[in-house]
Amino acid sequence: MSETQFKFDKAIWKTVSSIKSGRVMSYGQVARVAGYPRHARMVSKAMSRSAEPLPWHRVVKSDRTLAFEVGSGAYNKQKSLLEKEGVHFIGGKVVPLGSDESKDLDELLWGSPE
DNA sequence: CCCTTGACTATCT
DNA sequence: GAGATAGCCAAGG
Numbered sequence: 001m002s003e004t005q006f007k008f009d010k011a012i013w014k015t016v017s018s019i020k021s022g023r024v025m026s027y028g029q030v031a032r033v034a035g036y037p038r039h040a041r042m043v044s045k046a047m048s049r050s051a052e053p054l055p056w057h058r059v060v061k062s063d064r065t066l067a068f069e070v071g072s073g074a075y076n077k078q079k080s081l082l083e084k085e086g087v088h089f090i091g092g093k094v095v096p097l098g099s100d101e102s103k104d105l106d107e108l109l110w111g112s113p114e
Numbered sequence: 115c116c117c118t119t120g121a122c123t124a125t126c127t
Numbered sequence: 128g129a130g131a132t133a134g135c136c137a138a139g140g
């Protein structure tokens with residue numbers, strides 16, 4: 001494993017573990033904050049290489065949907081982990097704690113999204 | 115080296 | 128707003 005890759009992994013791990021419970025970050029955002037813009041696709045690899053457990057479930061796509069196929073085991077796993085932290089799922093999108101749910105709740109009641 | 119892949123993103127129809 | 132398209136960049140065959 002090269003030196004540069006180790007530095008990259010370390011930066012990613014640090015950023016991911018800095019995500020607070022109930023909050024989420026997109027892959028691109030994690031990469032940018034870690035100091036590696038346009039490395040969104042590398043974030044997943046770095047997390048996979050992590051020796052110790054990381055709050056990987058707090059990392060979602062830029063549109064706030066999960067990166068896995070809907071209905072897959074990994075998808076359900078990530079979803080339950082997030083819900084356990086108080087994160088809502090509305091219309092397949094995550095709703096972090098602290099965000100204004102009234103609009104989404106309104107959509108739910110009126111049946112606009114799924 | 116060339117080509118394909120992927121836990122991505124932004125933009126255009 | 129969903130689907131297609133084109134960038135993106137490191138890894139691996």
